[in-house]
Amino acid sequence: MTSSAPPMSSKVVLVTGASSGxxxxxxxxxxxxxxxxxxGARRTDRIGLLAQEIREAGGKAFHWHLDVTDLESVRSFAASAYDQCGRIDVLINNAGVMPLSLMEDLRIDEWDRMIDVNLRGVLYGIAAVMPIMRKQGVGHIVNVASVSAHRVDPTAAVYSATKFAVRALSEGLRQESKDVRVTVVSPGFTRSELFDGIGVAPLKTAVRAMMDQASIPASAVAEAIGYAIGQPENVDVGEVIVRATAQG
Incomplete structure (x- = not known):
């Protein structure tokens, strides 16, 4: 992908959940x-191939194994990036799961997984990079939430709860931070593997049908993130909602 608007400066950007979507x-x-x-991602074969493709296209890319539910894994990811690149300018907390279901189904393991990845993983990412960004005196944390951070729908109660929480902690961090910028990016239906995690077959089918009718490519969200991190250091893009025009 190319762009007619180059970044204001080249930055070192960490991306979690980078193996797809x-x-x-x-x-x-x-x-x-x-x-x-x-x-960073658990599927190192996929991020390894992605990094290779980026380098072959003339870009700069590194990759490391990352499990955002494991604090030591997240710390190791950030430390490796810092050792390799000498700084960390941006963290994009993107890793997420969305196994939708009705509350009455009591799919408690799936609830725990959403809390661990969608919320705890974001907190671990912040904890891993904040000391480095404070030392640098500058940094930017981008937390990927969802339109489900603004509304609650049947089958999405727990997922929405985790994403509402991401918005809340992002706002708190923004207010506390004078040298670290904080952005929330909330995508609508986006064509990705996220929906593959839905374990209820009829629900997965219904969601896919909705996605076919009103969704955006993942590249649209990527460009919104690029816009946010490309602003001058004294400009904080607090939140961006990106969704299909046809999405209700």
Whole structure:
């Protein structure tokens, strides 16, 4: 992907959940416009291939194994990126899961998984990079939420709860931070593997049908992230909602 608007400066950008969907698209786009991307995910074969493709296209990319539910894994990811690149300018907390179901189904393991990845993973990411960004005196944390952080629908109660929480902690961090910018990006229906995690077959079918009618490519979200991190250091893009025109 190319862009007619280059970044104001090349930055070192960490991307979690970079093996597919929004994370993959973001890594590709940011590298294409001149940033150095550090890709993290559990599927190291996929992020390894992505990093190779980015380098072959002339970009700068590194990759490391990352499990956002494991604090030591997140700390190791950030430390490796810092050792390799000498700084961390941006963290994109993108990793997420969305196994939708009715509350009465009591799919408690799935509830726990959403809390661990969608919320705890974001907190772990913040904890891993904040000391480095404070030391630098500058930094930017981008937390990927969802339109479900603004509304609650049947089957999405727990997912929405985690995303509402991401918005809340992002706002708190923004108010506390004078040298670290904080942005929330809330995508609508986006074509990705996120919906593959729905374990209720009829629900998965229904969601896919809705996505076919009103969805956006992951690249649209990637470009919104690129816009936010490309602003001058004294400009904080607090939140961006990106969704299909046809989405209700």
């Amino acid at each position: 929004i994370g993959e698209a973001t890594g590709r786009y940011l590298a294409a416009i001149g940033h150095t991307v550090v890709l």
